Amino acid sequence: MPIKLWAKPVVLILVLIGMFALAHWRGHATGFQKAMEIGNAALAQQKAAFLLLEKQRVERELAALNALQKRYQMQVNTAHQAEANYLNDIERLRTQNQQLKRKIDHVTQRWMDEKQQFHPVNCVFTRGFMQQYNAAFGLSSEQTCSASVTSGADETSCGNESSDAQLRPSDITQRDILSNIIDNGEQCLALKAQVNGLLDYIKGLQQ
Template sequence: MLTGLNNLPWKLLLCIAAVLVALGFVHQRGYQQGFTKAETEGKAALASLQADYIRQAQQQAERDKAALVALQQRYQQRVQAANDAEREYFTTTAALRKQNENLKRKIDDVTQLWIDARGQTHPVQCVFTAGFVQQYNAAFGLAAGTGTAAITGWAGDPTTTAGTVDSWLRDSGVTQRDVLAHSIDTGERYQQLVAQINGLLDYIKALQNRKGK
């Protein structure tokens, strides 16, 4: 048996074993290097993805912030436009109220006396018939029973026509002073409505101008 062992090609076997060991070492080292490389590349890819995510999140946050700032600015602009319109309206109505008071203080000055061509003064003798008063009130939509201020005097029914020609021509008791006072109040309300409409138009125009910027 020993003779058989001695006859084996030991050198060849040793060479083969050495080659196998070398191949195993090379394989192991290649595996280690491949694993390390793959791990490094994987970490780099993950870091890149995380960096991209963070960057996109920051960009989205900046866009959201810019949108919020723009929304706040538009809101402030609308509030400012509304405040400007409101302030202008209150200023106008205060001026109209003062004008109304000033005009009413002068009513007696222009309704009590009149002067003829010779410079002679005479008491005003002006008669407003009941029919005139009814027509006047109807023109302003101030029919009886509406609760809206109207010039008053003779308490006739504005819808009555049969046999009332004479009553329509009777003195209503309304004076120039009454008509002028009512006209002053009506004029004030009219100008207030105009101021409201103008204020609304100015508000809309201001919003359009700011939106276009």
């Protein structure tokens, strides 16, 4: 059946509208797809950047933790070494004390003259000497008096003791003095070792 003349323009318009609609739909679909691809790429990039930052943060925290752990271990090792050194010093001082005391009798019982003749030691320590000696170690006046009184003599207060009384002999011998000095020397060296160990420990904490 032949198409009427007035129908041809209508068909043409419909065809053009259809083509335009198809082109618009394709353009919209293509644009939407492209927008999705761009959005997904941007999202993936942001995720990658976030993961990278998170990884770097974790690595920094792990490095800081390892550094703290290493520093703590060094401090522990320093403390153990300081303790070991101190204990070794104390043991060495005890051994030295025993060795020195074994020689006391040899060097306090007699003396030898230029002719190699031996004579008994005759050394007198006065009560006043012992008072001064003990006071130098921080003993109280009562303690120094008690330590300097001759065995069997009347005890007199140091404050009331005359100058002549301080010149009376005490019962302290050379052997007693040397033994006391050896013990005091051990205590002083032990305190020195303790202080040095503490200083080493503090130095280790500051590393």
